[in-house]
Amino acid sequence: MTEDFDVRLVEDVKSYTPDPQYRKNAWMGDYQKVYNEFLADPDAFWEKMAKELDWIKPWNKVKEWNYPYAKWFTGARLNVSANCLDRHVNNSRRNKVALIWKGEEGRERIFTYQKLLSQVARFANALKKIGVKKGDTVCIYMPLVPEQVIAMLACARIGAVHSVVFGGFGAAALNMRIKDADAKVVITADITIRRGKAIQLKAIVDEAIINAPTVENVIVLRRREPPVDLHEKELDFYEMMNGMPDVCPPEVMDAEDPFFILYTSGSTGKPKGIVHTCGGYMVGTYYTSKYIFDIKDNDTYWCTADPGWITGHSYIVYGPLAVGATVFITELTPDYPDAGSFWNLIEEQKITIFYTAPTAIRMFMKMGESWPDKYDLSSLRIIGSVGEPLNPEAFEWYYRVIGKSKTPILDTWWQTETGMHMITTMIGETMHPGFAGKPIPGIEADVVDKDGTSVKPGTGGLLVIKSPWPSMLRTVYKDDERYRKYWETIPGVYTVGDLAVKGKDGYIMILGRSDDIIIVAGHNIGTAEVESALVSHHAVAEAAVIGKPDVVKGNSIKAFVILRVGNLPSDRLKQDLLHHVRTTLGPIAMPHEIDFVDKLPKTRSGKIMRRVLKAKEMGMDPGDISTLEE
Structure with missing residues (x-):
């Protein structure tokens, strides 16, 4: 399993160190000092992070670890939507912008924290009225519009488990996810708009629920004029909210109650329903949004992912909103109406933190520097990458052309299963193109051979996580054997399924999957x-x-x-x-x-x-x- 690499790969690596002001002004400050504090007392580290959030009842114990099962913040009670909304409405952020959405033809919608809370409460009450209760599963299959975020937060508010399915999946893939999760309600839209074309979503849902007996209602966000006809069991998104009070007391959730199921491709058989819980996931996404992205009150933050994937859950919705950020979302694609689309939005919205995928970066490279050069990108403070390894050539281009050779790049490694960032180069630390970075404080990672022995620098092996963390998956829905496999492939550690190589100074280069999964865009x-x-x-x-x-x-x-x-x-x-x-x-x-x-x-x-x-x-x-x- 181990292979030796050309030593130059890990020795003669370029390095870029951001202006010292970055580290000085960052929430984290000195990476090594904080990492050492974590190693000295992991539970105290996570307790300190958890105390920055609102809890209805505090925990008895930070973690219980019965290999391979963990419980975090045992006995604690909380509500995730209250941490994303009420926490800010009850302090100085009531009228701060929470969400900005931009659609095609220049349409813009803006939600303050107060307005977002009112909409979430009304939709949560509407869900309760049709019989959705704590523990029920709701499938969300929607375009990237504010209503998708509202639906997710409303489920969180009433304790319903959501399963968000990416709007690009076809009927068979959607049907499998609806049936496996026993979804009681499906929330969708008539259409999604992509590159100027309307793509029918409701028609796909109609087909996907034909043999899904658990579905009692389909809620449709009608975007077209004249509105599409609704049939038996179908309800209009906004008509349901008519007359609903804009106050909905948040359901009291146990820290270990299931929060959502998110299906990810398995290397064998059907996709895996990854189960995340309320308390640990909330702490992990809040901590990483604040301390890895270094989100400040005056930032405008844009993650170009979709809530149909874990990146959208953790770094569009729950993490940034828990921090109290202003989050920008858009239905626009990077190449429509032209190749300047994203750069135009950065200039117009004065985006300060930009988080996108290596695929997009390589596409921008192919289109040429003349496109970004037409726009003022000087508002950018931090740029990031997610989804697959950022190859050195793409890093260099991103750093030079978009970051103007001064903006730190966060090349983040993590998974649906981990729920949060695990490896990156912290703000202000030296960056090495091709290397994601080091394990963040809170995470112990290593590169090992198939027997679990740590390999020497310059040697390839399997990436593993050596101890539990709050936002880890708790099980694979209806298939706990697949969960145990993560911890039992190499006994005693979590095997992530990626190959990696260690560089000097503890930096880790991710090489890609070791199993039968293909990462496409x-x-x-x-x-x-x-x-x-x-x-x-x-x-x-x-x-x-x-x-x-x-x-x-x-x-x-x-x-x-x-x-x-x-x-x-x-x-x-x-x-x-x-x-x-x-x-x-x-x-x-x-x-x-x-x-x-x-x-x-x-x-x-x-x-x-x-x-x-x-x-x-x-x-x-x-x-x-x-x-x-x-």
């Missing part, structure tokens, strides 16, 4: 999900997919397909298969290439050896193939 796509979509087509007998390096997306998907007898390869069939995957899983999961083959490399037990396909595709040595069938 920052989205985790399970090979198993794409393969099963292909095999569900009447012409396909078997399929295998791999990720191929792509200069913009990081990876593209290539599929190898064995056809059933009586079906012949053709371009028309290729197009048919692409369309089939698109309608089943959504456009993000569509293969970029399809090869029709007669056989696939397999082990004697019948497991497809994707690494052999990948090695052959890349012109590399496939390594040990002694387990191959032939």
Whole structure:
């Protein structure tokens, strides 16, 4: 599992140190001092962070660790929405802007903390009126509009567990998530708008709930004129709120009560429903939003993710709002109406903290420097990256062209499962392109071989987390065995499924997945999900997919397909298969290439050896193939 790297990779690394004022003014200040304090007394460190939030009842104990299960802030009671809203309305931030939304054609909507709380309370009361109660699951399948945030916070307010599904997924993927989570209500919109085109969301929901018996109501945000007709079980988002009081007492939640389920691609079988709980998740996202992003009261913060992914949960909604930030969101894409779209928004909104994906950065590079150079980006104070490793070339471009060679870059490593940032370079610390950074205070990380032995610098291995943290997943919904696997692959540590290499001074370079997950444009796509979509087509007998390096997306998907007898390869069939995957899983999961083959490399037990396909595709040595069938 370990491999030695070209020593220059970890020794002759460029470094950039921001102006000392950054460290001096940062909430965290001296990284090493704070990290040492954490190591000396981990529970005291997390208790100090938790005390910055509002609790209805304090905890008896910071953590209980019964390997591999953790409980955090045991006995404590709280409500997450009260920490995101009431906490600020009851102090000096009542009239501070919480949320700014920008749509196509220049439409803008602004919510102060007071206005957002009123809307959340009214929608929460409307949910209660149709019978949604504490512990029920609500599926949210919406565009990136303020109502999506309102729906999430309203669920948090009444103790309903939300399962947000990215609006780019197709009907089959949505159906699987609705059924697995036993969703009682689905909240959607008639359309999402992308690059000037209206994409039908409600039509996908109509199909997805056909055999989902737990769904009692569908709530529709109607954006089009004239409004789309609603049928039995369907309710209008705003009509439900008519006459509802704008006060809704927050449900008292135990720190360990389930907060949300978020499905992430599994390397085998169906996607995993990652379960996060109220107390630990709240503390983890608040701490990292404040101390990693260094959010101050006068910042305007923009994370370009979507709440359908964990980044949107943690760093659009819960973390920044718990800190009391002004959060900017938009339905606009980086290349529409032109390649200056994002830079124009940064100039117009005076964005100070900008958090985006390496895919977007590589796309900006491809479009050329002339686009960002047209705009005034001087408001930017901090820029960040999330979703996959930020390659050195993209780092250099981002730092020089967008950050004007002075803005710190936060290259953050974390996962749906971790709930919060785990590894980055703290504000003010020296940055090394290609290296995410060091474990943040609160986190013990290491790079080890398959036996769990720490590897020496310059050596590749498996990234692991050595001790529990508050915002860790508590289980995989209805599949606790899959949860235990994270802690039992290498006994005693949490194995994250990524390969990494240690540099000098404790910096860690993330190399990518060690399992069968392909990261396409920052989205985790399970090979198993794409393969099963292909095999569900009447012409396909078997399929295998791999990720191929792509200069913009990081990876593209290539599929190898064995056809059933009586079906012949053709371009028309290729197009048919692409369309089939698109309608089943959504456009993000569509293969970029399809090869029709007669056989696939397999082990004697019948497991497809994707690494052999990948090695052959890349012109590399496939390594040990002694387990191959032939």
